[in-house]
Amino acid sequence: MTSDKDNTYSALVAEESDGTFIQKIQQRALSDLPDNDVLIKVHYSSLNYKDALSASGNKSVTKNYPFTPGVDASGVVEESRDDRFTKGDEVIVTSYDLGMNTPGGFGQFISVPGDWIVPLPSGLSLKESMMIGTSGLTAAIGVEKIVKQAVGTADGELVVTGATGAVGSFAVGLLSQLGFRVTAATGKMDQKDFLKKLGAEKIIHRNDITDVASKPLLASRWIAALDTVGGDMLDAVIRQTAHNGVVTCCGNVLGHELHTNVFPFILRGISLMGIDSGIALMSDRLRVWNLLAKQWKPEFMEGIYREISLLQLPAEIQKILNGQQVGKILVSLPD
Template structure:
């Protein structure tokens, strides 16, 4: 028997979440059984803990879109008992039972070896949000971004992706301008390495002009919507934007002028279906460049029984930094 956060749906379609003890024979099919050490809380987790957001296929369900732990049993030669592993994406925690439990069973293809230099707790301080942030930074660099070219903008900077992106960029020598609508997070963002704080209202409205002054050498955008449209017209010639989220909406009220006249690149970043090689590259780079003291400063500790409340909080935009869930506490 082991503990898990079980989300159930009643005949009226209402969901409820509670910590329960369940048996291992209830775990889904998969080649590798993992003793989970830590998980974390993402926006998708908030949806899956609560109303489902169209992500959960079947109930009862165990959310948790990422986890880190130790292989307990494996039918795949790539993994053996005792191996440290991390999982993000692949619709685990949505269509497949996830990491809000002391045990998980998944396909071997979904796992990545935990890189040297990171333990399981640190890996979940990184989590899907940090993994996405690293993919976004690597995409910008693959398209020519380098330190010394000017300010790099991070929108939604106090959130999970934005926090890690700010810390990564600062550690790599970039001058980071962090956008936030929460003045109380300014000190936190400067501790992560932000050189300048940009109030959200400065970018919140769509400009009537398709091009404004060339300001940003690159951007990691977690907001989308009108803000993304606005900043596209402020990018320097040939600069790129990594789009990682849509907290401000899915619509993009923009023109093609920045692409045609300034050669701006809009790079879509998906963390769910990334190939294995890209995952290993991102995790190895995270272990290499992410300052662990900054990572520690982002962490909000939690246990399984905290998750129903945290799920609601993250949907309201009230979670700062990275929640690390000790599933065994």
């Protein structure tokens, strides 16, 4: 599908040069986009860890290059062969294959199947939706799982690991906004003020969780957890969760394997629940996006995001690869 109005558009393109992957702003032809049902003019995107992997040549994320990453996009429908959408509709697209093997939100246009599209909920602007983005949606799905397990604000502390990252910081802010007592675990202790502004009651070093005895069960420290890093951290969190507690998890920065034991589950009744926003059911997406537009609309976003242009993206991609990202990066696309 191509547009009659424009033949080319600006996009950040990752490509290999002398054995190294670089990112440049290039002009791309609309005719090169996949022939999907809906063409969208992108207004905003956001930077996620998966985008940084795609931009740096990780073949487990993106198979063919040159390529435009960006798993998030919000914008306006330009053309549609799908009866559910008409020109001018404001929409959100996150994950599925966007920015992985389908050219993503770091370009002014995307072409996607209608089944990937969420109509922008009333109560959110296009900019606000990408201030939330995949990371906020992921965090909110995890928070909803905790709430649905009947964990109440008076039941005890909650811990969020990787608390300064995009998912973790949003989780700290949202849980605090909902009235929970949040302990934020991070390796960036110089970001205490940032986490306190989000509402964290306590800030602890991540080693305070993992540098513990190897016993099958440890003293109970929290009633629920949202873990964003996986590996040994997730095991340690599970072993320190209280009776009938719930642990939600979504990351694997510390490893994709989980070495733990059954005692937290059979002696304390702990629930371990995965968070997947990548191929989440559309019914779940619509429900959580509507929560974020209304009852759970974030009141803390001004302190969590920075707005950048396409030209500034390469430097931010390097930061996230180096583990230096704090909060959320909002990407504003040129008109």
